[in-house]
Amino acid sequence: MSVQLYQTIKTPISGRRFAVGDVHGCCQTLKKMVEETLQITKDDHLYLLGDYIDKGPDSAGTLDYIISLQAQNYQVYCLRGNHEENLLQAWQAYDSRTFRLFxxxxxxSGNLLTDDAQIKPAYLHFFKNLPYYIVLDDYYLVHAGFDFSKDDFLVHYDAMLRLRGSRVIPPNKEAVQGKTILHGHEVFYLDEIVQRINARSQTIPLDNGCVYTKPHKRLDYTKTGHLCAFNLDTYGLTAIKNVDI
Ligand SMILES: [Mn+2]
Structure with a gap:
């Protein structure tokens, strides 16, 4: 099995560029963002930052929607998140009973599986082809972040999926060649995200915890529960409330 570790994408000549944070099974919210709020066209680029599945109500529906957009030639580019990686790892490691339980x-996310506890082929194909990071002319896109304590941060793939702490670990400016890093994975409150964008921060988080719409032990749910889209050219942020839960 050969995995495409990263993808390089040139800026489109016409069309807009948006990055959207963790969807986590909130298919209707993603659909609303794409069709009503952003009104994505086939000239636009849409970058999804990973974690399409789990937590929310419809993992399979979310994948079906993304796959159908790609099949219709919408330019939708998808990163690998830790939830997609975990699913693949569990599938390899567990017996089918344990895997189904997991x-x-x-x-x-039971709707990702066949009756005999296998990942449905279309989803397996989708997961296996997800890159760990995407290189644009002016941005790096990654699910969780890069481990800048390592010189060769571009080969530390597990950190790209699981790192927390873009608040504390500054990017190595020279190493990223002036590119801005967009990531999801770690929930940031909306005001923090806006603050990072307005400050033209070198690292911009885009996960507002779309699934956290109810009181939570660790998070202030009045500041979470939005799906966020960032316009890479205008620096505009669009946040919509979850409509799935
Ligand atoms: Mn994640």
Whole structure:
């Protein structure tokens, strides 16, 4: 199996560029963002930052929607998130009973599986082809972040999926060649995201915890629960409330 580790994408001549944070099974919210709010056209680029599945109500529906956009030649580029990686790893490591338990009970994503507890072929194909990061002319896109404590941060793939702490670890400016880093994975409150954008921060988080719409032990749910889209050219942020839960 050969995995495409990263993808390089040139800026489109016409069309807009948007990056959207963690969707986590909130298919209707993603659909609303794409069709009503942003009104994405086939000239636009849409970058999804990983974690399409788990937590929310419809993992399979979210994948079906993304795959159908790509099949219709919308320019939708998808990163690998830790939830997609975890699913693939569990599939390889667990017996089918444990695997079904993990996917259905723990992650509430039973609709990704066939009756005999295999990942449905279309989803397996989708997951296997997800890159760990995307290089644009002026941005790096990554699910969680890069480990800048390492000189060769571009080969530390596990950090790209799981790192937390873009608040504390500054990017190595020279190493990223002036590119801005966009990431998801770690929930940031909306005011923090706006602040990072307005400050033209070198690292911009875009996960506002779309699925956290109710009181939560660790997060202030009045400041989460939005799906965020960032316009890479205008620096505009569009945040919409979750409509799935
Ligand atoms: Mn994540």
């Amino acid at each position: 996917v259905s009970r723990i992650n509430k």
